Amino acid sequence: MSFVSVAGLSKRFGSHLAVDDVSFELTAGETAVLFGPNGAGKTTLIRMLASLARPSDGTIRIDGQPLVGDDAARGDIGVLTHETLLYEELTARENLRLHARLHGVDEAICEELLETVGLAARGSERVSGFSHGMAKRVSLARALVHDPALLLLDEPYTGLDQTSLKRMTTVLSELADRTVLASTHDLERGVELADRILFMREGRLVGDAAADEFETVEGAVDRYETLCGGEPAVGGALR
């Protein structure tokens, strides 16, 4: 049975259809990566799944439960988006502990996660003093605090230095049993992370492929060019 089921999902901003009649299903434990050019609708799709944006049309079901307005379904989701969702005036540790309390989770997990994202020594510092990359790592830890079954990651690799990038890549590669939907422009890391690749263009889902269809990243690049138009970024740089 599908763990995530998206049917006929659309999002309209004025006269513009940012997400246009998108349908797909993810099985439990599957990692799907969304590729597509700027403005394809990836963030908007993820924001709807994260209950951060209201769909104009269509349905989202998580483990059989309709998502919209359903707190139980939302509790099973961890989110990493462009907005860090952190309280800037709180320390990294306080942010994680607050999130743990909200979800009724033992706060001991917060220390483990600070270690995991490489911020154990900076846990007592306010997030307002953190760089973008550091805040992103705290945000990833926050997304994992309540051990969600579904993880939604919008451009997890963007804006990170090499050390943070390696850490993010390692943490994400170790999320084996979770269902993950991630968007990225980094085809190399995306193909490496994914079981399945969804291609978006102009709000529509234009392709759906198993990651092992691509023996090399070049295969994914060719498919991207055919389906999405234009050239993708590979390994963080344009080809």
Ligand SMILES: Nc1ncnc2c1ncn2[C@@H]1O[C@H](COP(=O)(O)OP(=O)(O)OP(=O)(O)O)[C@@H](O)[C@H]1O
């Ligand atoms: N709040 C908003 N109000 C109006 N238009 C929006 C809003 N958010 C997104 N859009 C529009 O919806 C379309 C899809 O945007 P979205 O951010 O989802 O694309 P994306 O695939 O994530 O792009 P990128 O790769 O640049 O992050 C774009 O045309 C964008 O301008």
